[in-house]
Amino acid sequence: MSKLLQDAVNELSKLPGIGRRTALRLAMHLLRTDTDSVVQMTSAIERFRKGIRYCSQCNNISDTEICPICTDATRDRTTVCVVEQVADMLSIENTHQYRGLYHVLGGVISPMQGIAPSDLKIDLLTERIERGEIKEVIIAISTSVEGETTLFYIMNRLRRYPGLKVTAIARGIGFGDEIEYVDELTITHALMNRREIE
């Protein structure tokens, strides 16, 4: 087999969710794509990897010292939504319903993976709070064991700020989810947090 193909397949199959078969299919696709387009892709990846920075305020990825969300004057600077990772922030942004700021933790507390609270950007969050502008912190972390641990840890840390409102996003049954297949914990939460129909 061609060494060039083998190298390309080896590298592509290091990507998550891409096995050797898919990597080969991708390589064959690249062979049918003109060279300029392939170079356009590889250079976009390199520029991204080499040029990306982290917002010094919210830890969002950014092309600049402070990210466009933190500098956006039209956004509500009194509300901060705490997320695990950039992808979560992008999902919330896609709803176009949230107009506050964000805070990207960069992970969740996980003794198994050796991630301690000090590895997350929690100090950066308390520094922001101490500057006094923030009135509400919304915690939007996934409901895994690690996520819940992180939620409780942060809630504990934020108790020292008496005027601060700390909320967590609602747990419940997602739109389109069939109750039959939803796990017990989610159903329990959904029942406890039931709302009167108006």
Next chain:
Amino acid sequence: MSKLLQDAVNELSKLPGIGRRTALRLAMHLLRTDTDSVVQMTSAIERFRKGIRYCSQCNNISDTEICPICTDATRDRTTVCVVEQVADMLSIENTHQYRGLYHVLGGVISPMQGIAPSDLKIDLLTERIERGEIKEVIIAISTSVEGETTLFYIMNRLRRYPGLKVTAIARGIGFGDEIEYVDELTITHALMNRREIE
């Protein structure tokens, strides 16, 4: 959103089977990967795209004028297996059961996609046959309408070589396939080509 991230996601989502969500997940993975490893990947892709050639004998992709299979002296040069694309050849190679040579057509006849017989490497195949060494041509093309058309077209073209044996790979029910779910045409073929149990 970061322009650098946006560019990387745009480029990655041009790959087949990779939507924007997966592209974003890949980009986030690349951000956690060290820069050297990312550059190693992008340069392997570029070297592959720019450096790859097609074997002047069998049309297999190759790093050299003639591919390693065609130059391999231990292989049976009297048998040639005709495949649609390089990926099919690699699948057959993975069985380690076939020791002959190959011939990569580079597609199948498809009036819908504007692929005529002259777009495939059929002349290159007949030239090889006319050199006299080949005794058997095995046609290993998928059983689509286009595949069958191509099979019959090639069989027709090869009729002018009286000493040449032309065969097609067996159609039947695959290992692990449940007969209940196998299509009628395959079952019909499997019944017609039944073998006595020894």
